Amino acid sequence: MNAVANTAVVDLLGVLAYAELTAFDRLAEDARLAPSLAGRAALARMAAAEIGHHGRLTARLAELGADPEAAMAPFAPALDAFHENTRPRNWLEGLVKAYVGDGLAADFYREIAAFLPHPDRALVEEVLADTGHADFALREVRAAIAADRKVAGRLALWARRLVGEAISRSQAVVADRDELGQLIMEGTGDLGGLALLIDRITTAHSARMRALGLRD
Amino acid sequence: MNAVANTAVVDLLGVLAYAELTAFDRLAEDARLAPSLAGRAALARMAAAEIGHHGRLTARLAELGADPEAAMAPFAPALDAFHENTRPRNWLEGLVKAYVGDGLAADFYREIAAFLPHPDRALVEEVLADTGHADFALREVRAAIAADRKVAGRLALWARRLVGEAISRSQAVVADRDELGQLIMEGTGDLGGLALLIDRITTAHSARMRALGLRD
Incomplete structure (x- = not known):
């Protein structure tokens, strides 16, 4: 692996490792908003899965000779600000x-991981595999919308805010990390390839909004 | 199993299941106080282990024909107030x-579990097995005391407050749950047996305080 690719791998594993750590935090915090003990436990179990992924990623970083804390550090401000x-x-x-937010992020990370050599590509795909919250969230949100149609409008606005915030934060991160940007440009081949990548992410996002019963 | 024992089993599994859920919450919250990302991840992993135990306990409750939410509910006010x-x-x-707090609680639950028939006794012992936080906490606290002796006095006061709060809350819970109190009285045999049980718990607590380098 050349130096650019290696730096980009460490960057991608680093941002993902920090993302999993914050996902743990956030799910643990949101669990307390649950209307039932069963809902609270369901979110806590998802948080537990995220911290398992975090451990896989930091172990791989150490294996690559990178310091996990140093690999995560550059991405902490953007991810913390997003949350x-x-x-x-x-x-x-x-x-x-x-x-919606984790789905969008996972699609984005997966697209970049496709440019990575094995075994890192497989590792990223594995830690991005759904931990069960997609189905759980879908079920709960659709039930809430069915019970009160007004909920849909408010949640659609909220989803748009999430996407706007996610796009601006990730643009800033990629602009700041030369090797990551280079990996994406080399991987997509040209601007046409990049446009296709963005199109795939956008299409998947619209499908998730429709599945929730929300207009994007 | 007679009706008293069965109610007591459901009570013990119920209080433990809720305790594990709050342990998850608390560890997840305390993780954010960590001075390093590695410390934060370490506490998050312990939280993940607790929610795994919670799942084992609620599964067993369901197997016994008890509703896990209903089994946990009577203990929520005391445990929430403690935290x-x-x-x-x-x-x-x-x-x-x-x-100190989890150690004390685990000793108490283990003493009661000794009066239960199998497989519940084994299940309780399994979910109370240390998830690695004892060693981790010991190491961190001793290092902090070595660096600054004044820390020891403040932490000893804090530990005393924890114990006082734990004792008064658990007395209230046992007084409120007839079958649980009866199980303890029948299990210990007489007041002498009960005194021995309390003595064992107190001795183990003092050993933990000494291990931390604190006076109890």
Whole structure:
């Protein structure tokens, strides 16, 4: 592996490792908004799965000779700011964030991972595999919308805010990390390839919004 | 199993299941006080282990024909109040609470579990097995005391407050749950047996305080 690719691998594993750590935090916090003990335990179990992924990623970073803390550090400000600015005010906002926000992020990370050599590509795909919150969030949000149609409008606005915040934060991160940007440009081949990548992510996002019963 | 024993089993599994759910919450919250990302991940992993135990206990409750939510509900006010009144103000207080408080609680639950038939006795012993926080907390607290002796006095006071709060809350719970009280009285045999049980718990507590380098 050349130096650029190696730096990009460490960057991608680093951002993912920090993302999993914050996902743990956030799910643990949102669990307290649950209307029932069963819902609270369900979110806590998802948080537990995220911290398991975090451990896999930091172990791989150490194996690559990288210091996990140093690999995560550059991404902490952007991810912390994202969560600070998109703190759910209630249980449903938390679930929409888990489904729409994490879905968007996972698609983005997966696209970049496709440019990585094995075994890192497989590791990223494995830690991004759904931990059960997609189905759980879908079920709860659809039930809430069925019970009160007004909920849909508010949650659609919330989802749009999440996406806007996610796009601006990730653009800033990629602009700041030369090797990561280079990996994406080399991987997509040209601007046409990049446009296709963005199109795939956008299409998947629209499908998730429709599945929730929300207009994007 | 007679009806008294069965109610007591459901009570013990119920209080433990809720205790594990709050342990998850508390460890997840205290993780954010960690001075490093590695410490934060370590506490998050312990939280993940607790929620795994919670799942084992609720599965067993369901198997016994009990509704897990209903089994946990009577114990929520006492456990919530305990945590509300013993919220750590910093990383070290959180670790002392995990080590001293959870150690004391685990000893108490284990003594009661000894009166249960199999497989519930084995299940309780299994979920109470240390998830690694004892060693981790010991190491961190001893290092902090070595660096600054004044820390020891403050943490000893804190530990005393934890114990006082734990004793008064658990007395109230046992007084409120007839079958649980009866199980303990029948299990210990007489007041002499009960005194021995309390003595064992107190001795183990003093050993933990000494291991931390604190006077009890």
